Amino acid sequence: MKVESCMKKNAISVKDTDDLAIAARQFVKHHVGMLPVVNGKWELVGVLQIRDLLTLVLPVFTRLIEDFDFVGTFGAANSAQPSKEEISKNVTEVMEEPVFVEESWGLPHAFALLLHHHLSDLPVVDAENRLVGVASRVDIGSALLKKWEIVSGD
């Protein structure tokens, strides 16, 4: 069974010319956790995780202090907003190297990649590296489970 059989075909993505404000709106509008970044030829150039945007407003001390159990409230940091400069950055400045699958690859291969890289979604590309869909952990996982005799026999 191949990835193309379980992926979502109309993938929500952002262009490599978009800024983070556009990406933020896409995340909220489509309720997704990952956005593939494509260029003008629809080729996959990167991925933007929702955490990449959220770390912009996460207090710095959470990265500086190992154990912050003694902090009863985050106070002013609870209502932090990203600065204008930060939010007008191009998505390519923040995006990560893409971990992707090709539509023709097998599902166990795709699932192994998800586990190995601690991801929940994978962009799917064709043989020319053009974005053709997105497959989530649940998409891939349930498609695999469906093949189990104990499940398919019901």
Next chain:
Amino acid sequence: MTAIIVSSVIFILALTLIFTEKMNRSIIGIAGAVMMVGAGMALGFYSEEDAIAAVDFNTLGLLFGMMVLVALLEPTGFFQYLAVWTARFSKGRPVRLMVLLGTVTTVLSMFLDNVTTVILIAPVTVLIAEILGLNPIPYLIAEAVLSNTGGVATLVGDPPNILIASAAGFSFNDFLTHSLPIVFVAWLAALLLLRYLFREELSKMPTNAEAILKLDPNEAFNDRKTANRVLIILGVTIFFFFIHHNLHIQPSFIALSGAAAALVWVQPDLHETLKRVEWNVLIFFGGLFVMVGGLESAGVLQQLGELISRAGNISPVVFGVITIWVVAILSSLVNNIPVTIALIPVFAELERTGINIQPLWWALAFGAGFGGNGTIIGSAANVFVVSFSERTKHPITSQLWAKRGLPVMILTCFVGSVLYVLAYPFLSS
């Protein structure tokens, strides 16, 4: 003559590399030391035995002993506890917070290495500032600058003081009687100036000051049992510093005894403890001792001493004031440790020409200590605070330091000079 030229070139090259920050300081120390000994053996002015004799083990022992004590105290959360407690006490008022955090950092750095103190207090400072919605820069700069200044007050507060005490034979109490009063006035002046320079940032009151009360200092204290043991040993160690002169023992023996006692009592994972010891600093010192030993054997420092003594007609008081400023400027450019190590033998040479160098040792201490505030590389605490701030949303630039740290250096040197002149008869005794 060749020996003088070759050894000077090696030393100046090392200082230039330190100044340009092109290479790690400790690597420069090792490479420079090896080059100096190699050149010395080839030209016959410096031997391996001379190099070993040039290392001041008194200074290294004292530094190592204190580093072990701090390394044991560090993971207990004691410093975090102090910072949180201080923040609660400030009730979130910016000026009070700066004064209190600056004071705590200073008092700690009078007895412990000031870089370590700043390293431990800075992350909690950022936490406090973020919770209150304040810019952390004034607090971070104040901590570095005030601990640099305050460290000049005691024998163990600042590495140049350890070097000077070892060379001049000053006791812990000599620093308390000769340096502490002058440093106290300079420190107050520095605090007032920082208050003025950061008046804009400090005028912004936090909207949710009560958030600070939700920080639980006790929760921040991970290992009270170990902390108590190390603090008791530290207290006893400091007590012995006060009386080391009467007992005729060196401060390094006291510090090493404290370290040994604490290690026996706590029995930590030694590997973890030794990882926290700042070996790079010890290596840097060792390398500099060997290099400066080469300069001395080649006769460079004697020539320099004679040159200075021939300039002779200047009154000793003015000479002291000039020393404060020259040492301060050199320290802010290159860092105060190499400057102090290089000048100590020059002073010893001056003594041989009949000059009373007793007051000059204090001028050297003030210049080296206050000069460290001048630039972002002037002291190790500054280097840390600046590179640390780059991880926050408010990076400290060298331009900003020139507007906030440099004025403090100038003011403290000025205050130090005036008090030096007034106290000259006392400092000469």
